[in-house]
Amino acid sequence: MIDYSEFFADRVKPMKGSAIREMFKRMADPEIISLAGGNPAAELFPSDELSKIAGKILMTSPIPALQYGTTDGHPKMKECAIERAKKAGAYNEGDEVLITTGANQGIDLTAKAIINKGDKIIVESPSFIGSLNAFRTYECQLVGVDVEEDGMDVVKLEETLKANPDAKLLYTIPTFQNPTGTTMSLEKRKRVLELASEYNVLIIEDNPYGDLRFKGEEIATLKSLDTENRVIYCGSFSKILSPGMRLGYIIGPAPLFEKIEMLKQVNDVHTPMLTQLMCVQFMKKYNIDTYIEKNRKLYKEKCDCMIDAMNEYFPKGKVKWTEPDGGIFLWCECPGITDVSEIVNKALEKKVAIVPGSNFAIDQKLPSNQFRLNFSSASKENITEAVRRLGEVLTEIL
Amino acid sequence: MIDYSEFFADRVKPMKGSAIREMFKRMADPEIISLAGGNPAAELFPSDELSKIAGKILMTSPIPALQYGTTDGHPKMKECAIERAKKAGAYNEGDEVLITTGANQGIDLTAKAIINKGDKIIVESPSFIGSLNAFRTYECQLVGVDVEEDGMDVVKLEETLKANPDAKLLYTIPTFQNPTGTTMSLEKRKRVLELASEYNVLIIEDNPYGDLRFKGEEIATLKSLDTENRVIYCGSFSKILSPGMRLGYIIGPAPLFEKIEMLKQVNDVHTPMLTQLMCVQFMKKYNIDTYIEKNRKLYKEKCDCMIDAMNEYFPKGKVKWTEPDGGIFLWCECPGITDVSEIVNKALEKKVAIVPGSNFAIDQKLPSNQFRLNFSSASKENITEAVRRLGEVLTEIL
Numbered sequence: 001m002i003d004y005s006e007f008f009a010d011r012v013k014p015m016k017g018s019a020i021r022e023m024f025k026r027m028a029d030p031e032i033i034s035l036a037g038g039n040p041a042a043e044l045f046p047s048d049e050l051s052k053i054a055g056k057i058l059m060t061s062p063i064p065a066l067q068y069g070t071t072d073g074h075p076k077m078k079e080c081a082i083e084r085a086k087k088a089g090a091y092n093e094g095d096e097v098l099i100t101t102g103a104n105q106g107i108d109l110t111a112k113a114i115i116n117k118g119d120k121i122i123v124e125s126p127s128f129i130g131s132l133n134a135f136r137t138y139e140c141q142l143v144g145v146d147v148e149e150d151g152m153d154v155v156k157l158e159e160t161l162k163a164n165p166d167a168k169l170l171y172t173i174p175t176f177q178n179p180t181g182t183t184m185s186l187e188k189r190k191r192v193l194e195l196a197s198e199y200n201v202l203i204i205e206d207n208p209y210g211d212l213r214f215k216g217e218e219i220a221t222l223k224s225l226d227t228e229n230r231v232i233y234c235g236s237f238s239k240i241l242s243p244g245m246r247l248g249y250i251i252g253p254a255p256l257f258e259k260i261e262m263l264k265q266v267n268d269v270h271t272p273m274l275t276q277l278m279c280v281q282f283m284k285k286y287n288i289d290t291y292i293e294k295n296r297k298l299y300k301e302k303c304d305c306m307i308d309a310m311n312e313y314f315p316k317g318k319v320k321w322t323e324p325d326g327g328i329f330l331w332c333e334c335p336g337i338t339d340v341s342e343i344v345n346k347a348l349e350k351k352v353a354i355v356p357g358s359n360f361a362i363d364q365k366l367p368s369n370q371f372r373l374n375f376s377s378a379s380k381e382n383i384t385e386a387v388r389r390l391g392e393v394l395t396e397i398l
Numbered sequence: 399m400i401d402y403s404e405f406f407a408d409r410v411k412p413m414k415g416s417a418i419r420e421m422f423k424r425m426a427d428p429e430i431i432s433l434a435g436g437n438p439a440a441e442l443f444p445s446d447e448l449s450k451i452a453g454k455i456l457m458t459s460p461i462p463a464l465q466y467g468t469t470d471g472h473p474k475m476k477e478c479a480i481e482r483a484k485k486a487g488a489y490n491e492g493d494e495v496l497i498t499t500g501a502n503q504g505i506d507l508t509a510k511a512i513i514n515k516g517d518k519i520i521v522e523s524p525s526f527i528g529s530l531n532a533f534r535t536y537e538c539q540l541v542g543v544d545v546e547e548d549g550m551d552v553v554k555l556e557e558t559l560k561a562n563p564d565a566k567l568l569y570t571i572p573t574f575q576n577p578t579g580t581t582m583s584l585e586k587r588k589r590v591l592e593l594a595s596e597y598n599v600l601i602i603e604d605n606p607y608g609d610l611r612f613k614g615e616e617i618a619t620l621k622s623l624d625t626e627n628r629v630i631y632c633g634s635f636s637k638i639l640s641p642g643m644r645l646g647y648i649i650g651p652a653p654l655f656e657k658i659e660m661l662k663q664v665n666d667v668h669t670p671m672l673t674q675l676m677c678v679q680f681m682k683k684y685n686i687d688t689y690i691e692k693n694r695k696l697y698k699e700k701c702d703c704m705i706d707a708m709n710e711y712f713p714k715g716k717v718k719w720t721e722p723d724g725g726i727f728l729w730c731e732c733p734g735i736t737d738v739s740e741i742v743n744k745a746l747e748k749k750v751a752i753v754p755g756s757n758f759a760i761d762q763k764l765p766s767n768q769f770r771l772n773f774s775s776a777s778k779e780n781i782t783e784a785v786r787r788l789g790e791v792l793t794e795i796l
Contacts, residue, residue: 002598002600002626002627002628002651004651004653004654005653007512007566007567007600007654008511008512008654008657009510009511009512009513009514009517009536010514011510011514012510012511012657012660012661015657015660037466038466039465039466040465042461042464042465045460045461045464045465047456047457047460047461047463047464048456048457050456050460050464051452051453051454051455051456051457051460052453054449054452054453054456054672055449055450055452055453056449057449058445058446058448058449058452059445059446059449062443062445062448062449063440063443063445064642065642066440066443066445066448066640066641066642066643067437067438067440067443067640067641067642068435068436068437068636068641068642069642100666101499101644101666101669101670102666102667104664104665104666104667105665105666108664108665108666112407112409112410112535113406113407113410114405114406114407115407116407116408116409117515119407130663130664130667131664133660133663133664134664134665137510137661137664138407168405169405200400202400202405228400229400230400238466242464242465243464243465243466243667244462244463244464244465244466244467244670244671244672245464245670245671245672246499246666246667246668246669246670253400253402255402255403256402256405256406259406259410259413262410262413262531263410263535265528265531266502266506266528266529266531266532266535267502267503267506267532267665268498268499268500268502268503268506268644268666269500269502269528269641269644270644271499271644272499272642272643272644272670272673273642273643274452274642274643274672274673275670275672275673
C-alpha cells in the first residue's frame with residue numbers, strides 16, 4: 001500500500017477540504033435553503049437566447065467552436081471583455097487582455113506569475129476564500145488588513161506596508177466585497193493607489209460584482225484611477241451572464257501578461273471556445289445591460305427582503321449587519337459571542353446553510369463571531385423563511 | 399515606469415513564448431499548410447449532432463448548464479469518463495475521477511500536488527511540450543530517458559532511477575507518443591511498472607491518443623497493469639470529440655485526488671457545465687465508438703498519404719521516420735545534420751509549418767536534427783503538397 005502523503009508537495013500538505021466545498025455538497029440536498037454559496041439568480045438566466053445562439057453557432061460555423069483556439073482567447077471574446085471593462089474605465093490602450101476559464105483562474109495564474117515561496121500578499125480581512133486559497137498554494141504569507149464599512153482600513157494598510165516592505169502584491173475586491181458586501185470609498189481608493197505606488201506593490205482588483213449596483217452612486221474602479229499601470233483588473237461574466245460558462249478576463253500590463261499567458265497555456269491551453277462564442281453572440285444580438293438591469297432590480301428586491309426579515313426575526317440588538325449597495329452578499333456580526341459555529345450547525349439542522357466568518361479569515365483556525373449571507377440565489381419566499389429559521393437559532397443562542 | 403520583471407516569480411523567469419504558441423499564431427495565416435499543431439480533423443466534427451444537443455439542453459434544462467457546478471465534474475460526465483476509461487482498463491473500483499478543463503489541466507494540477515522546487519520528474523526524451531512546460535513551472539528538474547521505436551528505453555530508465563533515487567514522478571505517453579508516434583511494448587510497460595515500484599515513483603500515464611489505433615494490436619494501458627495504484631491516468635475527449643470543448647479527466651488514488659481537487663477548485667472552480675452536458679448527451683444518444691472509428695479510418699488514410707509522399711519527395715536515404723500504428727504524429731530524423739532550424743525556416747518560407755525537435759527536448763537550447771509532422775489536421779491533398787515542398791527544402795539542404 002502506497003503512502004501517498006510521502007508524495008504530497010509542501011504546498012498541498014496544509015490544504016483541507018474547504019467549508020465552501022462541503023457546502024456545495026450540502027446544497028445538493030433539495031430541502032436545504034442555501035444562503036451560503038455565491039450563485040446568481042438562476043431564474044433570470046437568458047436560456048432561450050443562449051439555446052438559439054449555441055444551436056446556431058454549431059449549425060452554421062462549428063469549427064471555431066470545436067477546434068483548438070488561441071490561449072489568450074477568441075479575438076471577438078477579447079473585444080467583449082474590453083467592452084465590459086471600458087464601462088468600468090478598466091481598459092487603456094496598450095493593456096493586454098486574457099480570457100480566463102472563470103475569473104478565479106486569472107487570480108490563480110497572476111499569483112503564480114508573481115509569488116515565490118515566502119512572499120507576502122496583502123489582502124482584505126476577511127476576503128474571498130477562493131482567492132485566499134489560490135494564494136496559499138504558492139506558499140505565500142497572507143497579511144490581512146481589516147475591512148471597514150467604507151472598505152479597507154487605509155491607516156492599517158499603511159502600517160502593514162511599512163511593516164512588510166517586501167510585500168509584492170495587494171489583493172482587493174473594492175466593490176460589494178466578498179464576504180462583507182462593503183464598498184471602498186473613492187477617497188480610500190485613491191489612498192490605496194498612493195500607498196501601492198509609495199511601497200511599490202502591484203494590485204489585483206477583483207471586480208466580479210461591480211455591475212450589480214442597486215443603490216448609491218458608481219465609484220471609479222482602482223484600474224480607472226491608476227496612472228502607473230499597477231493594477232491587474234479581473235472581470236467576470238459569472239454574475240452578469242452565467243457562472244457555469246466559466247468566462248472571466250484579466251486586463252493589465254503586457255510584460256506581466258506574457259508570463260501569465262504562458263501559465264494559462266500549460267494550465268488549460270485555452271478557455272473552451274463554444275462558451276466564448278456564445279457570449280460574443282449574446283452581446284452582439286441582445287443588450288446585456290438590459291439583462292444586467294433585470295438582475296440589479298431583482299437583487300435589490302431580494303436584499304431588501306432579507307433585511308426586512310432580519311429586522312423582523314433576528315433578536316433585537318444582538319446582530320449587526322452590513323447593508324450593501326449592490327452585489328450578492330451581506331455580512332453579520334454577533335458582538336456578544338466569540339464563535340458562530342454552533343449557530344451555523346443549528347441553522348443547518350433547520351435546513352438553512354450559511355458560511356461562518358472563519359472561512360474568510362486569514363487565520364482560519366481562529367473562531368469568528370461573523371457569518372456571510374447570500375441574497376441572490378434563493379427565492380424571496382425562501383429568503384424570508386430561511387431568515388425566520390435563522391432568527392430562531394439566534395434567539396436561542398444569543 | 400514599473401519594472402515588472404522585479405515582480406516575476408522565479409518560476410516564470412526562464413519561460414519564453416513557446417514555438418508552439420508562435421506556431422498557433424502562424425497557423426492563422428490561411429496560406430500556410432500546417433503540419434505543426436496537434437489539431438484533430440475538423441471535417442469529422444459531429445457538429446449537427448452537437449448543435450441539436452446544445453440547443454435542447456439550454457431549451458429544456460438550462461440551469462445545470464448555466465449555474466455553478468461541482469469541482470470534480472458533473473456526475474454524469476464522470477460516468478462518461480469512467481466508461482471511456484474502462485475500455486482502456488483504466489478504472490478500478492475505488493478510484494477517484496476528476497473532470498478537467500482539457501487533459502493538460504489534469505497533468506498541471508497533478509504536478510502541482512506532488513512537485514516541490516528541485517524535485518525530479520523522469521520524462522521521455524523527447525516528450526510533449528505542454529506537459530514539460532507545466533512541470534517546469536514547479537521549478538522541478540526534468541530527467542530525460544530516450545524513446546526507442548518500442549517506447550522508453552527501460553535499461554536507461556533503470557540507470558536513471560538508480561542515479562536519481564529522490565525522483566518522485568515518471569511521466570509517459572506510452573501509446574502513439576507525442577512527438578514520436580511510437581508505442582511502448584507490453585514488455586516494456588510491465589518493466590516500467592516494476593521499476594516504478596522498486597524505486598517508489600508515481601506514474602502519470604497520459605493517453606490522449608489511445609483510441610486512435612489504426613494498425614496492429616491494442617496494448618494494455620499501464621493503468622490496467624498497475625496492481626499498486628501507482629498510476630494516475632489522464633484521458634481526453636480532445637481527440638475523440640472536440641478539443642475546443644476542453645474536456646479531459648484524470649483517474650487515480652483518492653488520497654492524492656483530494657489534494658488535486660482542491661487545486662482545481664482554486665484554479666477554475668469547475669469545468670464549464672454546458673460542454674460537459676453536451677458530451678454526456680452525445681455519448682447517450684450517439685455511438686461515440688462509431689465516430690472514433692471514422693477518425694481512425696481517416697487518420698490511417700492521412701498517415702499513409704503522408705508516408706507515400708515522404709517516400710516520393712524526401713531525398714532518398716537522408717531522412718528516417720517513424721511509422722505509427724495510430725495517433726496523429728510521426729517523427730523525422732536527419733542523421734547527416736545537427737540542426738533542423740534552417741529546414742524549419744525554409745519550409746515556412748514555402749508556407750509549410752513543422753515543429754523542430756528542440757521544442758520537445760529536455761534541454762531546449764540544444765540543436766536537434768529531428769522534427770515532428772502532424773497528419774490528422776491537413777487534407778490529404780494538402781499533406782501531399784506540404785510534403786512535396788518540404789521535400790524540396792530537404793533536398794536542397796541535406
